[in-house]
Amino acid sequence: MDTEEKQGMSAREAAVKMLLAVCKDKQFSHVVKSSYLDKVGEKRERALATRLFEGCLERMIEIDYILNLFSKTPVKKMKPVIAAILRMTVYQLRFMNKIPAGAACNEAVKLTKKYGFAGLSGFVNGVARNVARAEEIPYPDREKNETEYLSVRYSMPSMIVEQMTEQYGTEISEAMMAAFLNTKNEISVRCMMHTTSVDKLKKCLAEADITVEDGWYSEQALRISGMDAPERLPLFAEGAFYIQDESSMQAVLAAGLTGGERVLDLCAAPGGKTIMSADVLAEFGNGTVDARDLTGAKVELIKENMKRCRLNNVSVCQADATVFCPEEEEAYDVVLADVPCSGLGILGKKPDIKLFMTAEQENELCVLQKKILKNAARYVKPDGVLIFSTCTWNKEENMGGYKFLKETCGLFPESLEPFVSKKLWSESTKDGYLQMLPGVHETDGFFVARFRKKA
Amino acid sequence: MALRKIRTLGDPVLEKVAKPVTEVNEKIKELAYDMLDTMYTANGVGLAAPQIGVLKRIAVIDVSPEGNRPIVLINPVIVSASGSQTGDEGCLSVPGKAGCVTRPNEVTVRALNLKNQEIEVKGTELLARALCHELDHLDGIVYVEKVEGELRDVTLED
Numbered sequence: 001m002d003t004e005e006k007q008g009m010s011a012r013e014a015a016v017k018m019l020l021a022v023c024k025d026k027q028f029s030h031v032v033k034s035s036y037l038d039k040v041g042e043k044r045e046r047a048l049a050t051r052l053f054e055g056c057l058e059r060m061i062e063i064d065y066i067l068n069l070f071s072k073t074p075v076k077k078m079k080p081v082i083a084a085i086l087r088m089t090v091y092q093l094r095f096m097n098k099i100p101a102g103a104a105c106n107e108a109v110k111l112t113k114k115y116g117f118a119g120l121s122g123f124v125n126g127v128a129r130n131v132a133r134a135e136e137i138p139y140p141d142r143e144k145n146e147t148e149y150l151s152v153r154y155s156m157p158s159m160i161v162e163q164m165t166e167q168y169g170t171e172i173s174e175a176m177m178a179a180f181l182n183t184k185n186e187i188s189v190r191c192m193m194h195t196t197s198v199d200k201l202k203k204c205l206a207e208a209d210i211t212v213e214d215g216w217y218s219e220q221a222l223r224i225s226g227m228d229a230p231e232r233l234p235l236f237a238e239g240a241f242y243i244q245d246e247s248s249m250q251a252v253l254a255a256g257l258t259g260g261e262r263v264l265d266l267c268a269a270p271g272g273k274t275i276m277s278a279d280v281l282a283e284f285g286n287g288t289v290d291a292r293d294l295t296g297a298k299v300e301l302i303k304e305n306m307k308r309c310r311l312n313n314v315s316v317c318q319a320d321a322t323v324f325c326p327e328e329e330e331a332y333d334v335v336l337a338d339v340p341c342s343g344l345g346i347l348g349k350k351p352d353i354k355l356f357m358t359a360e361q362e363n364e365l366c367v368l369q370k371k372i373l374k375n376a377a378r379y380v381k382p383d384g385v386l387i388f389s390t391c392t393w394n395k396e397e398n399m400g401g402y403k404f405l406k407e408t409c410g411l412f413p414e415s416l417e418p419f420v421s422k423k424l425w426s427e428s429t430k431d432g433y434l435q436m437l438p439g440v441h442e443t444d445g446f447f448v449a450r451f452r453k454k455a
Numbered sequence: 456m457a458l459r460k461i462r463t464l465g466d467p468v469l470e471k472v473a474k475p476v477t478e479v480n481e482k483i484k485e486l487a488y489d490m491l492d493t494m495y496t497a498n499g500v501g502l503a504a505p506q507i508g509v510l511k512r513i514a515v516i517d518v519s520p521e522g523n524r525p526i527v528l529i530n531p532v533i534v535s536a537s538g539s540q541t542g543d544e545g546c547l548s549v550p551g552k553a554g555c556v557t558r559p560n561e562v563t564v565r566a567l568n569l570k571n572q573e574i575e576v577k578g579t580e581l582l583a584r585a586l587c588h589e590l591d592h593l594d595g596i597v598y599v600e601k602v603e604g605e606l607r608d609v610t611l612e613d
């Protein structure tokens with residue numbers, strides 16, 4: 001056994017394997033990360049593997065554009081392993097300043113040989129060194145083809161660029177795409193109000209040498225930075241806080257819980273909105289949450305989170321939200337319908353979404369969303385409240401669902417202004433919906449709408 | 456959060472009238488959560504503050520089979536009661552025993568929640584019975600005083 005094997009996989013090899021798992025086997029990036037990162041021995045190597053992997057996914061389109069400028073064989077025609085090695089190498093050469101070009105190229109050649117492509121090591125070396133030598137890479141001409149320019153500049157598939165600019169105009173779209181690439185190393189968390197207070201939590205986090213700032217849109221939110229795995233903090237294990245973007249908190253705030261309600265969270269996993277609602281209700285001492293999700297694994301995940309947060313007012317069970325459950329007709333004061341969506345609002349956190357999204361998938365999602373919303377509306381008591389939310393900016397999904405609820409489900413929209421921070425008010429909040437956009441707001445891309453059922 | 460010791464029959468604290476809560480503050484909140492933890496751990500469906508030796512008018516109840524529908528009541532009063540039901544009752548302060556008690560079948564209770572807001576809780580059947588039983592504790596009454604016939608021994612399987 002050589003020393004390398006004893007210490008585990010090298011960062012670059014792990015990055016290549018993870019890229020292959022995503023690009024060739026179409027696995028989800030977070031799944032891939034959890035199954036490969038443990039095999040990397042040292043902490044520093046793990047951090048490098050993560051950076052290389054996530055960086056490549058995030059910048060894939062720009063990287064491929066660069067590779068195609070310097071390689072006679074286009075990336076699409078390369079063997080998957082060679083493409084992964086070169087992508088990783090270009091990322092190091094163009095997007096990381098601390099790695100010497102020579103080292104990046106040598107490592108690429110070594111890996112190529114290790115994978116049994118010694119015959120291609122000359123090709124890999126040549127392309128890598130050409131990229132390393134190039135001083136400036138010309139972007140596509142913006143005047144001639146704006147979509148292509150934006151697509152390469154922000155590593156966003158043309159289909160999404162077109163959709164975005166059509167819906168929001170170039171200026172907002174560019175701000176949004178820049179925000180996706182410029183994710184701050186900042187995590188939004190929510191204080192568990194029934195067991196601790198914001199001041200206490202702030203103090204404890206500061207004592208653990210974590211940079212803490214107030215939330216932007218909610219008093220119960222904090223922004224923490226200066227650490228890569230908040231899940232490893234004892235405070236997290238004790239359930240003093242949990243990780244939730246402030247945008248998603250708005251969905252629960254929009255419900256305007258006053259204690260005593262019976263709440264249904266239809267698509268609950270991993271449970272952020274369930275936890276928040278249950279915590280708010282526990283503060284009153286009354287009211288309960290029923291959480292549902294499609295798969296057993298997701299249900300277990302929610303249960304685990306409940307236990308950690310010491311919430312005893314939640315019942316979790318497995319159920320398909322597209323199948324109507326007649327026993328629960330008109331049984332809930334509040335129904336949270338955070339429907340499955342394209343996820344185009346969280347590309348900063350899950351960059352692989354953009355690489356695989358297709359128009360057909362978006363259309364299928366719209367159909368699925370309406371199926372779920374139709375059931376969700378039927379579970380609401382007369383005069384009860386329904387909150388519809390997604391983590392996308394796509395108007396076809398969001399406004400499609402909004403119109404569907406308003407026109408066909410016996411619900412009417414209600415102003416969000418009594419419930420959400422003034423900083424989030426817009427022309428639409430009076431009409432009962434709110435579109436948060438990264439680059440415009442300090443959040444993920446997220447949509448929230450509030451409806452009341454006719455009494 | 457912490458588990459509290461449950462006082463059993465014979466402890467004089469169970470015979471005293473509890474005092475109203477004057478301010479719903481952090482301490483009361485903590486006490487209520489402790490009571491819930493204690494109740495769930497002991498597999499009970501209700502617990503009143505005097506049962507853990509605290510003479511305050513606070514009761515917690517959860518009659519759901521899964522134990523995930525907690526109700527916290529501060530300074531509760533019954534505002535209406537109707538109907539009647541006769542059936543077995545037990546109490547965490549009288550371990551291993553059960554007895555038959557007649558209670559109203561529907562009751563409405565007014566109380567404060569943990570945010571000091573007035574709430575109304577309506578209960579029928581088991582919930583009505585639990586509400587009456589716990590509110591009795593706040594007045595120093597243990598159900599054994601109301602048992603019709605004999606207090607029986609019960610085994611765990613019951």
